[in-house]
Amino acid sequence: MGDWMTTGGLREGRRPRALSPWREHLRDTFWFAPTAAMVLVFVVWAVATGIDTAIVDALREERDYDTLDDMLRLADDAKAVVTVVSSAMMTFIGVVFSISLVAVQMASGQFSPRVVRIFVRSRITKATFAVFLSTFLLSLLVLTSYEGQAEARYVTSIPLVQSVLTLTMLGLSLLLFVLYVNQTLRLMRISHVIDRITREAFKAVARMPVGRTTGEEEALGPETARVVHHGRAGVLRDVDIARLVRAARQEGVVLRLIPRIGDFVVPGTPLFAVHGGPAPAGRSLSRTVSVGVERTFHQDFAFGLRQLSDIGLRALSAAINDPTTAVQAIDRIVQFLAAVAGRPLDTALHRDRRGNVRLVQPVPGWTELVDLGFAEIRGCAVGTPQVTRRLVAGLDDLVVIAPADRREPLLRHRALLVEAVERSVSEASDRAFALRPDRQGIG
Structure with missing residues (x-):
């Protein structure tokens, strides 16, 4: 068995927070933020209407009709x-958003369909859309508050506060529009997309359990039961670690997650192997597993590497033919592998408060990560x-950084790359040029 890890995350002894299906669904949709904003607009409009009515009532009680006349004139201008x-x-x-959809479609075709998720989950995009719709709705509500021609002494409400609020929302809309255009243009540039993916991947790495233990495999005991998946088919996105540990502790057993985060599961797929006793009741395991239509970064730290590899492959395709973008993807692949080269991999152990192992979770091993990062790009790089020059330089750098017991897959990929180049390139000088290490590719 490979190396083992104990629960850690961003802080020692802290479990990664589980994603609820609702929270993850809201992050991937556009309806929640605009809907919440428009509901809030109704509340704010009602409060502003009450303030306007209170101001008019106070001036009428004081018989200050000159001030009311001035307010009426201001309100007409604001109207x-x-x-x-x-x-x-x-x-x-x-x-604006029609143009944005075209930009997203272009990015999806040039980079990878997986990068559309960055646009969908963008907070600036959702905030801009919500504020735009809220400004439109508020302006309609304010227009309904204007009364017909009336003398100051008979008017019941002057929507002056509401008009000022509308103008404030308009200013906020313009500010968010500038920020939105700036971010959209940034996300259309491959360097910023790759950087965004890499930062998300590092956040996932930071939530990885840390630490190392030995001799835990034998302590699990024989497998006594299995729990199968009864929900819908989809990608295993997240497991609620805290609830699973609590359920295993109550039964005095150890749960071992069989599929990895990111695997596709169908009804009947074995999810958990139980060691040391009967399986926990179905109710205690309900809603501990989140299955969706696509992978997420929360507990799937290899998802970032998958996207970087996809971008590199798309750049090397005959339709795109952009080796510089492939080099940029390789830069970040090397950065990611260098960051996890010294970390324990293969399996994560999650413990209860007494230090007993209650949940065993498989995670990608070092060899799998290296293959994911280099195998497909290497096959298309010849x-x-x-x-090829960037690949050789990256592999050489990782051989220096990685521990001695993790150099074999790196040396294997380097040897396969050299063999492929020697087989495909006839001229010796061209072969030497293609295999010369260069961190910039060709400058």
Whole structure:
């Protein structure tokens, strides 16, 4: 069995927080933030209406009709602005986000379909969409508050506070629009997309359990039962570690997760092997597993490496033919592998408060990560000296960084790359050029 890890995460002894299906669903959709914002608009509008009514009532009690006349004139001026805002905002929303959808489609075709998730989960994008719709809705509500022609002494409400609030929302919309355009343009640049993926991958690595133990495999005891998956088919995205540890502790058993995070499971797939006793009751294991349509970064630290490899492969395809982008992806693959080269891999052990192992979770091993990062790109890199030179340099750097017992897969990939180049390139000088280590590819 490979190396073992104990629970840690960002802080020693702290378990990674589990993602609920609801929270993950809300992150991947656009409906929640705009809906919540528009509900909030109704509340704010009702409060502002009450303030406007209270101001008018106070001035009428004081018989300060001159101030009311001044407020009426200001409100008439504000009404013209609010009318323009209400008529133009919806058109503005349609044009802006239509262009954005085209940009997302282009990014998906050029980089990888997986990067669309970055656009969908963007907080700036959701905030901009929510504020735009809220401004449009508020402007309509404010227009309904304006009364017809009336003298100051008979008016019941002057929506002056509401108009000021609408203008404030308009200013916020313009500010968010600038930020939104800036971020969208950044996300259309491959260097920023790759950097974003890498940062997400490192966050996942930071949530990895740390530490090392020995002799734990024999302590699990024989397998006594299995728990199968009864939910929908999909990708195993997340397991609720705290609830699983608690359920195993109550039964006095050890649960071993059979599939890895990121595996596709169907009804009937064995999920848990039970060691040391009967399986926990179905109710205690309910909602401990999150299955969805795509992988996430939360407990799947290899997902970032998968996306980087996809980008490199897409860049090396005949349709794209962009070896420089492939080199940028290799840069980040090397960075990621260098960061985990000295960390325990293969299996994570999660313990209860007394230090007893209650959950065994498989994670990708070092060889699997190296293969994921290099195997496919290496197979497509032959004939592209810029990429082969970067691969040789990256593998050489990792051989120096990695512990001695983890150098074999790196040396294997280097040898396979050399063999492929020697077999495909006829000229000796071209072979030497293609296999010369260069961290920039070809400058």
